Amino acid sequence: MEQLNTFLKNITADKDPVNLYIPIEYILSQQGKRLRPQMVYLGTELFGGDKECALYPAAAFELLHNFTLIHDDIMDKAPLRRGKPTVYQKWNTNIAILSGDALATLALQTILKTPCEKDIVLDLSLLLSQTSIEICEGQQYDLDFENIDSVTIPDYLNMIRLKTAVMLAGCLKAGAILAETSERNKELIYDLGINLGMAFQLKDDLLDVYADDHLFGKINGGDIKENKKTYLLLRAMEDASPEQLARLRYCFSAAEDNFEHKFTAVKQLYEELNVKEKTEELIGQYVDNALNNLRNLTNISESAAAILQDWIIVLSHREK
Amino acid sequence: MEQLNTFLKNITADKDPVNLYIPIEYILSQQGKRLRPQMVYLGTELFGGDKECALYPAAAFELLHNFTLIHDDIMDKAPLRRGKPTVYQKWNTNIAILSGDALATLALQTILKTPCEKDIVLDLSLLLSQTSIEICEGQQYDLDFENIDSVTIPDYLNMIRLKTAVMLAGCLKAGAILAETSERNKELIYDLGINLGMAFQLKDDLLDVYADDHLFGKINGGDIKENKKTYLLLRAMEDASPEQLARLRYCFSAAEDNFEHKFTAVKQLYEELNVKEKTEELIGQYVDNALNNLRNLTNISESAAAILQDWIIVLSHREK
Numbered sequence: 126m127e128q129l130n131t132f133l134k135n136i137t138a139d140k141d142p143v144n145l146y147i148p149i150e151y152i153l154s155q156q157g158k159r160l161r162p163q164m165v166y167l168g169t170e171l172f173g174g175d176k177e178c179a180l181y182p183a184a185a186f187e188l189l190h191n192f193t194l195i196h197d198d199i200m201d202k203a204p205l206r207r208g209k210p211t212v213y214q215k216w217n218t219n220i221a222i223l224s225g226d227a228l229a230t231l232a233l234q235t236i237l238k239t240p241c242e243k244d245i246v247l248d249l250s251l252l253l254s255q256t257s258i259e260i261c262e263g264q265q266y267d268l269d270f271e272n273i274d275s276v277t278i279p280d281y282l283n284m285i286r287l288k289t290a291v292m293l294a295g296c297l298k299a300g301a302i303l304a305e306t307s308e309r310n311k312e313l314i315y316d317l318g319i320n321l322g323m324a325f326q327l328k329d330d331l332l333d334v335y336a337d338d339h340l341f342g343k344i345n346g347g348d349i350k351e352n353k354k355t356y357l358l359l360r361a362m363e364d365a366s367p368e369q370l371a372r373l374r375y376c377f378s379a380a381e382d383n384f385e386h387k388f389t390a391v392k393q394l395y396e397e398l399n400v401k402e403k404t405e406e407l408i409g410q411y412v413d414n415a416l417n418n419l420r421n422l423t424n425i426s427e428s429a430a431a432i433l434q435d436w437i438i439v440l441s442h443r444e445k
Numbered sequence: 446m447e448q449l450n451t452f453l454k455n456i457t458a459d460k461d462p463v464n465l466y467i468p469i470e471y472i473l474s475q476q477g478k479r480l481r482p483q484m485v486y487l488g489t490e491l492f493g494g495d496k497e498c499a500l501y502p503a504a505a506f507e508l509l510h511n512f513t514l515i516h517d518d519i520m521d522k523a524p525l526r527r528g529k530p531t532v533y534q535k536w537n538t539n540i541a542i543l544s545g546d547a548l549a550t551l552a553l554q555t556i557l558k559t560p561c562e563k564d565i566v567l568d569l570s571l572l573l574s575q576t577s578i579e580i581c582e583g584q585q586y587d588l589d590f591e592n593i594d595s596v597t598i599p600d601y602l603n604m605i606r607l608k609t610a611v612m613l614a615g616c617l618k619a620g621a622i623l624a625e626t627s628e629r630n631k632e633l634i635y636d637l638g639i640n641l642g643m644a645f646q647l648k649d650d651l652l653d654v655y656a657d658d659h660l661f662g663k664i665n666g667g668d669i670k671e672n673k674k675t676y677l678l679l680r681a682m683e684d685a686s687p688e689q690l691a692r693l694r695y696c697f698s699a700a701e702d703n704f705e706h707k708f709t710a711v712k713q714l715y716e717e718l719n720v721k722e723k724t725e726e727l728i729g730q731y732v733d734n735a736l737n738n739l740r741n742l743t744n745i746s747e748s749a750a751a752i753l754q755d756w757i758i759v760l761s762h763r764e765k
Binding site: 266 | 558563
């Protein structure tokens with residue numbers, strides 16, 4: 126990660142105009158989990174690819190991720206990210222639009238410069254650009270869902286697949302492409318990433334309601350406060366009796382100053398409907414699918430496979 | 446152009462989510478001059494490249510151009526573009542941010558799919574991504590200049606080089622790359638594009654003040670109304686006597702409802718300082734440089750060269 130951080134730092138070092146590059150440096154220096162580069166490295170190791178080359182796609186996916194954060198924060202009017210002011214808050218919307226645009230392009234440019242065979246570079250670049258488009262689609266569905274009453278569970282699962290899962294899948298597959306493993310392995314590792322990403326996002330939905338807030342670092346119930354459609358809410362709406370549905374709708378029509386009461390009432394309904402258990406069951410299914418994908422891979426590093434298996438368990442059972 | 450329009454239409458056809466793709470279809474269907482694709486085709490013809498392949502970079506640069514229009518219109522709060530509501534006005538800012546993001550990625554994806562040798566595809570993709578970053582830099586300088594009092598003429602020329610000229614240069618060079626012409630030719634055609642772009646933008650600055658507004662399609666003096674720093678204003682400020690500078694500053698501190706008076710007073714000062722002639726002289730220099738670049742190219746199609754020469758003259762002498 127040291128090498129990655131230096132690489133990312135060099136992307137913005139001494140560049141003009143500063144109002145474009147300082148915000149990029151700002152968001153890249155808030156390191157977060159660096160989950161996406163770790164997935165690129167893990168995918169590379171799994172199939173025995175070149176670790177030096179992996180630096181470029183690892184950096185590229187991290188740049189792409191940060192582009193989505195800057196633009197999503199404008200759209201969601203989010204004041205804070207990782208405990209710090211978001212780019213559009215610290216500077217302004219125009220600067221956030223432009224520095225996000227530059228980050229997206231830097232991501233593509235970085236992967237185009239991967240120092241390996243041209244076939245591989247092209248495959249990696251096509252993968253990154255496809256991922257980027259799908260993330261835009263996912264974000265648009267997410268925005269659309271705010272104004273649609275009839276979001277179904279399949280709609281929702283498709284949205285989180287695009288918005289969250291394809292990025293993890295892309296990172297893992299980048300490693301597989303670098304290593305020139307079989308087409309079958311490439312498909313399997315991509316599917317594994319999708320399954321892992323789905324479990325990851327559903328766990329996020331769950332933590333919003335049930336996390337120990339000291340561990341999670343966010344105040345519980347944010348999604349409920351903002352009437353956000355999550356798997357939990359959609360599951361509850363689908364399974365509710367007419368009387369329960371009426372109570373649920375009443376909760377979500379409540380004014381914001383009644384949040385404590387709203388949160389308690391929604392949690393009560395979730396309990397009646399076993400929403401927590403049903404969500405955990407679905408997470409379990411995605412985890413099982415991911416572990417199945419892992420078992421079907423061939424010619425892989427056993428030690429890397431063990432690490433990936435740990436990641437699958439850890440990310441879907443995390444408490445923060 | 447027929448083929449290009451069909452190609453662009455297919456990019457968004459039947460795609461979901463509609464709130465992402467309909468705005469893209471909307472802006473692409475307002476065809477404008479299609480100047481950038483024309484430059485790609487002209488560059489290709491000049492050096493004898495494959496016209497079928499040229500479709501992809503031609504479409505890609507048009508997509509990239511439209512991405513910049515959508516995002517710039519948000520930043521500039523522009524209500525109209527080509528006589529129609531801008532995307533952020535017709536829909537909203539979030540949709541404009543996202544559909545712009547998707548367009549930028551579609552541009553890269555389109556050029557990555559150019560059906561020719563992998564070396565060439567990579568070179569084209571690197572050219573497009575470099576162009577895209579430089580345009581972001583140019584737009585940031587443009588935004589910065591609104592709040593800086595001491596913008597110099599070299600600063601301004603650098604800004605319009607990045608914001609406008611590199612795109613035309615990139616389009617022409619794309620044709621040269623496709624045709625695998627000599628490195629020297631590639632450099633020359635790029636420089637030609639820069640010189641042409643500079644002349645084009647300076648002519649735009651000039652038309653804002655001196656166009657026949659029936660021909661130009663915009664109301665004259667828009668830049669003056671918005672206190673926009675143009676070459677004309679910076680030239681006037683540099684050449685003004687202390688007394689003239691004071692009058693100029695006074696004009697630009699005037700309230701908006703005095704626009705008629707402001708426009709007349711600024712034009713009066715421009716006349717005293719021969720600003721029109723000085724701008725035309727600079728345009729002439731860029732045109733001469735471009736024609737010089739053209740003369741230094743080797744092994745080119747004479748008929749295409751004649752068309753390019755016409756373009757250089759037409760674009761820098763246009764009245765609209």
